[in-house]
Amino acid sequence: MKTPRNFWLWAASLAVYAFLYIPLAVVVLFSFNDSALNAEWVGFTGKWYARLIHDPDMLQAAGNSLLIAVVSSSIATVLGTMAGIAMHRYRLRFLPFLAVTPVAMPEILLGVSLLLFFRQVLDLTLGFVSIIAAHITFSIGFVAIVIRARLAGMDESIFEAARDLGASPWETFRFVTFPLILPAVIAGFLMSLTLSIDDFVITFFTAGVGVATLPLQIYSMIKVAVTPEVNAVSTLLMALTLSMIFLASRFAPDVLKGKG
Amino acid sequence: MAILEIRNVSRRYADLSAVDEVSFSVEAGEFFTLLGPSGCGKTTLLRMIAGFEAPDAGQILLDGVDLADTPPEKRPVHTVFQSYALFPHMTVWDNIAFPLKMAKKPQEEIRRRAQEALEQVHLADKSSHFPHELSGGQKQRVALARGLVNQPRLLLLDEPLGALDAKLREEMRGELIDLQREVGVTFVFVTHSQQEALALSHRIAVMNRGRVEQLDEPSRLYGYPANRFVADFIGDINLMEAEVTEASHSHLKLRVPGLGEVMAPPLPDAKAGEKGALALRPEQARISAHAQTAELKNHFHGTVRGFLYLGDVTVYTVELDNGVSMDALLANSAPGRAKFFDIGDDVFIAWRHDAGLFLRE
Numbered sequence: 001m002k003t004p005r006n007f008w009l010w011a012a013s014l015a016v017y018a019f020l021y022i023p024l025a026v027v028v029l030f031s032f033n034d035s036a037l038n039a040e041w042v043g044f045t046g047k048w049y050a051r052l053i054h055d056p057d058m059l060q061a062a063g064n065s066l067l068i069a070v071v072s073s074s075i076a077t078v079l080g081t082m083a084g085i086a087m088h089r090y091r092l093r094f095l096p097f098l099a100v101t102p103v104a105m106p107e108i109l110l111g112v113s114l115l116l117f118f119r120q121v122l123d124l125t126l127g128f129v130s131i132i133a134a135h136i137t138f139s140i141g142f143v144a145i146v147i148r149a150r151l152a153g154m155d156e157s158i159f160e161a162a163r164d165l166g167a168s169p170w171e172t173f174r175f176v177t178f179p180l181i182l183p184a185v186i187a188g189f190l191m192s193l194t195l196s197i198d199d200f201v202i203t204f205f206t207a208g209v210g211v212a213t214l215p216l217q218i219y220s221m222i223k224v225a226v227t228p229e230v231n232a233v234s235t236l237l238m239a240l241t242l243s244m245i246f247l248a249s250r251f252a253p254d255v256l257k258g259k260g
Numbered sequence: 261m262a263i264l265e266i267r268n269v270s271r272r273y274a275d276l277s278a279v280d281e282v283s284f285s286v287e288a289g290e291f292f293t294l295l296g297p298s299g300c301g302k303t304t305l306l307r308m309i310a311g312f313e314a315p316d317a318g319q320i321l322l323d324g325v326d327l328a329d330t331p332p333e334k335r336p337v338h339t340v341f342q343s344y345a346l347f348p349h350m351t352v353w354d355n356i357a358f359p360l361k362m363a364k365k366p367q368e369e370i371r372r373r374a375q376e377a378l379e380q381v382h383l384a385d386k387s388s389h390f391p392h393e394l395s396g397g398q399k400q401r402v403a404l405a406r407g408l409v410n411q412p413r414l415l416l417l418d419e420p421l422g423a424l425d426a427k428l429r430e431e432m433r434g435e436l437i438d439l440q441r442e443v444g445v446t447f448v449f450v451t452h453s454q455q456e457a458l459a460l461s462h463r464i465a466v467m468n469r470g471r472v473e474q475l476d477e478p479s480r481l482y483g484y485p486a487n488r489f490v491a492d493f494i495g496d497i498n499l500m501e502a503e504v505t506e507a508s509h510s511h512l513k514l515r516v517p518g519l520g521e522v523m524a525p526p527l528p529d530a531k532a533g534e535k536g537a538l539a540l541r542p543e544q545a546r547i548s549a550h551a552q553t554a555e556l557k558n559h560f561h562g563t564v565r566g567f568l569y570l571g572d573v574t575v576y577t578v579e580l581d582n583g584v585s586m587d588a589l590l591a592n593s594a595p596g597r598a599k600f601f602d603i604g605d606d607v608f609i610a611w612r613h614d615a616g617l618f619l620r621e
Contacts, residue, residue, distance in 0.1 A: 161345035163332040164310055165406065166362035171333075175358075179349045 024238060031231035038226055048232040058233065061217035065197050068128065068213060072135035073192035079136070080143025080192075081185055085177070087144060088151040096148075103141040110138060111205030118206060126208025134206040135196045142195065143188035150184035183251040190248040194241050261324075263288040263446050264309070264414060269318030270470075271304050278304040280470035281318070286414075286448060291440050293449045295457040296467035297493070302450045305467075306416050309448065310339050322413060333362070338412040342419040344403040346391040352402050353378070353387040359410040377405040380439070397428050401435075408443055417449045421456060433459055454494045458482065466490050482541075487621045491539045496575075498545070498586045502538040502618065504530055512618055514538055518582025523557045523613035536620045544615040545588035547576055547601065551608050559610035562586070564601045574599055578609055 030038050034045035052058055083099045086092070102110060114134045118124040158180075162172040178185075200215040207216060214237060221230050262285035271279040279301040286292045294302040307313045309320055311332035320327045327335060338359065346355050356377050360370040378384045381401035391399060400420060407415050420436075421429045437460060440447050451457055457464050458478040465475040466489075474486040485491035488499060502522065506513035507530040514522045516538055524538065551559065562580040569592075576588050576599075588609055590600060601607055 155343050155345060157341045157343050157345040158347060160310075160312055160332075161339070161341060162347070162358075163312075164337075164339045165359040166333050166410065167358075168333055171362060176347055 027231050028235045028238070030228060031235045033228060033231075036228065038228065038231070048228040049236075051229055052232050052236075055229070057212070058214075058217060058229075061212045061214045064128075064211055065214040068131050068135060069193045069196035072132045072196050073139060073189050075132075076136045076139035076192045077143050077185060077189040080140040080188055081147050081181070083140060083144040084147025084184075084188075085151065085181075087148050096144075099144045100141045102138045103145070107138075107199075107201040110134075111202040114202065115205040126206060127211050130206045130208065131203055131211060131213070134202050135192075135199065138199075138202060139192035139195055142191050143185075146184045146188040146191065147181055150181050154180060187248040187251040190244045190251070194244045194248075197237065198241055261288065262286060263290075263323060264448070265319075265321040265324075266305070266309075267319040267321065269305070269308065269315045269320060271301075271308060271313065271316050277301075277470045279308070279315070282467075282470070282472055283318075284465055284472060284475055286446060288446055289444055291437075291447045291449065291460055291462045293451060293457045293461035293464045294467055295451055295454060295464050295493075298452055300467040301470040302452075302467050303418060306339075306418055306448065306450050309414070310337055310416055311335050336413040337416060338407040338410070338414075339416040339418065340403045340407045340420045342422050344391075344399045344420075344423075346399055346402055346406075348391050351388050351390055352383060352394070355391070355402055356406050356409055359406065363410055365410075373409055377409040380408075380442070381405045396424050397432065400424065400432060404436075404439065408439075408445060411443075412445060415445050415447050417447060419451055420449075421451070421453075429456075436460060458494070466493060468493075484617065485539065485619070488537055488539070488619050491617075491619060496542050496587060498538075498540045498542065499619075500538045500540075500584055500586075502536060504532050504534040504536075504618065507532055507534075511613060514618060516582075516584070519560060519580060519584060520582075522616070524616045524618050525614045527618050530618065534620065536618055538616055539619050540586070540611060540616040542575060542587040542589040543573075544611050545586060546610045547578065547588040547590055548608050548610070549601070549605075556610040557613045558616070559608055562607055562609055564603050564605045564607055566603060567599055567601070569599065576601060576607075578607060580609065 029041075031048055032044050032046070033041055034047070035042040080099075083095065087096045087099065111134075114130075114137065115126075118126060118130045118133070124130055159172060159176060162176040163169070167175060197213075198215065199213075200219065203213050203216060204219075207213070212220070214233065218230055218233060218237075221227065264286040266282055266284050269279055269282050270277065282301070282305060294305060296302050304313065308315050309327075311327065311330065314328070322335070322337065347358065350358070353374060357370050357374040360373060365373070375384070378387055381404055383398060383401055383405070386394065386398060386402075391402070394402065400423075403420070407417075421432050424432060433456065436447075449457075449460060458481075461478055463475065463477055464481055466473045466481065468489050474481060474490045476484075481490065481494055485494060485497075491497045491499065500516050500519070502514040502516045504512055505515045505521070507526070509526055511526055512524040512530055514524050516522050522538060546556070551561075560580050562578040564576055565579045565585065566577040568575040568577075571592070573589050573591050576590065578586050578588055580586060586609055
């Protein structure tokens with residue numbers, strides 16, 4: 001039975017979701033529109049996707065994005081897992097703060113400060129290395145949070161039991177801790193991938209001139225006009241992101257539901 | 261020879277003494293219990309024996325060797341945790357085989373001994389189950405099998421029955437006794453339940469505020485508590501302020517304010533004028549409708565103020581004429597009858613001259 005109050009709650013929720021998803025739906029819809037203008041629906045086509053596949057710049061950007069995402073996420077997952085375990089075990093006061101700050105820091109600030117650091121302090125030529133380093137920086141915090149949430153939900157005496165029954169600290173990690181946090185490690189890795197592939201602001205500051213990632217490529221295209229090709233690549237990016245978030249939520253439901 | 265020796269062990273947290281100069285030794289094959297209220301230091305002591313915490317002072321010796329520099333995994337000491345701490349991602353079999361694998365035993369031996377341990381705890385048909393598929397009692401048995409499978413010198417048990425419901429706890433008590441007798445491993449058992457301690461142990465160390473108050477066999481602890489804390493903690497007891505008026509090698513005469521003269525068993529080097537308490541177990545106090553002066557020297561008139569029906573026995577609370585309240589226990593030998601006396605009844609409370617105990621502190 002729907003009370004009036006229930007009705008307004010539903011209406012409000014629906015409005016919020018509409019606000020969030022209608023623009024995305026429009027992008028997806030127009031990526032299949034058989035017209036060069038994003039103005040009116042003409043008919044269904046897959047030609048914008050076909051054109052994408054034959055666009056060398058786009059393919060190059062997609063390749064760059066993937067490479068950067070895989071390398072930076074792998075490193076961030078290792079470091080973030082270590083940070084998450086340390087945060088859980090030692091209850092240090094500043095480590096959680098330091099590891100999580102990049103998550104909350106405005107991207108533009110992080111981008112500018114990384115640019116300054118790479119150029120002025122390290123005198124690094126901007127390119128793959130600088131982008132990867134930057135992506136690792138902001139991914140570590142996410143991984144660490146997921147790992148810590150997973151550990152916080154576990155009975156501490158399990159790890160003591162392993163030691164007690166003859167496992168060295170390394171064996172305890174290998175046979176007990178790691179298998180237990182593996183879902184969180186995978187979830188952290190997938191989240192890092194997503195963040196890396198989608199990132200624009202920080203990449204923009206740390207990319208230099210030679211390397212373009214997908215978001216940078218899209219940005220350079222819409223400077224001219226929002227073509228259906230942009231819609232198509234955005235749709236693909238969206239599909240990739242959503243599927244990874246879905247996968248991550250399967251591996252670490254406790255984190256993404258906010259129970260951790 | 262003592263298998264475990266605790267020598268002047270202390271452990272402090274901030275300015276709180278968790279364990280304070282504790283010394284005792286445990287004999288091989290013994291079922292030894294650390295009993296005390298929560299926060300008395302028993303669990304801290306157990307964790308120090310296991311190696312999870314280090315003493316601030318004192319020594320812990322296993323078979324005469326100081327364990328100070330031995331990490332937990334190198335100690336032939338295994339623990340059964342209160343939460344069981346089974347590895348949730350491993351089957352029952354893998355849980356039980358874990359200590360053997362860590363000890364790098366040959367495959368064949370692992371298979372044989374894990375199987376033996378499984379059968380010992382009657383779980384042979386559950387070997388491929390995961391811990392979350394087991395009942396509390398089954399988890400408990402897996403934890404026991406896992407702790408015993410690699411034949412430790414000592415098995416430490418941290419309130420292992422605490423998480424079970426009452427009926428299961430009683431069953432597990434019996435199983436624990438049988439299991440310990442069967443494997444012959446020395447058990448060090450921690451509990452706050454005096455019933456568990458009395459039922460299971462060969463010897464009990466009663467702890468309070470980081471110290472051992474008394475260490476003895478269950479029947480000695482119950483019959484001859486060393487002080488008020490032990491008397492009160494183990495079983496139910498009536499405590500009354502008392503003063504020694506006459507001391508001899510055959511008996512003590514006590515004066516209980518308002519009650520008069522009470523006879524008590526002798527106490528070495530007791531002196532007239534000493535103050536303390538008279539302790540009397542409810543089952544030692546006999547309650548009757550008529551005076552029994554001929555038989556029992558300690559006997560007093562009172563009025564029933566309340567009773568508690570416990571099935572096998574009923575505990576009557578009797579207010580003596582001096583205003584002191586006393587509990588007396590009466591077995592319910594007549595079926596279907598909850599009480600022999602009613603509230604307001606005139607009764608007599610009496611006890612033997614060699615029952616009761618004078619406690620100095």
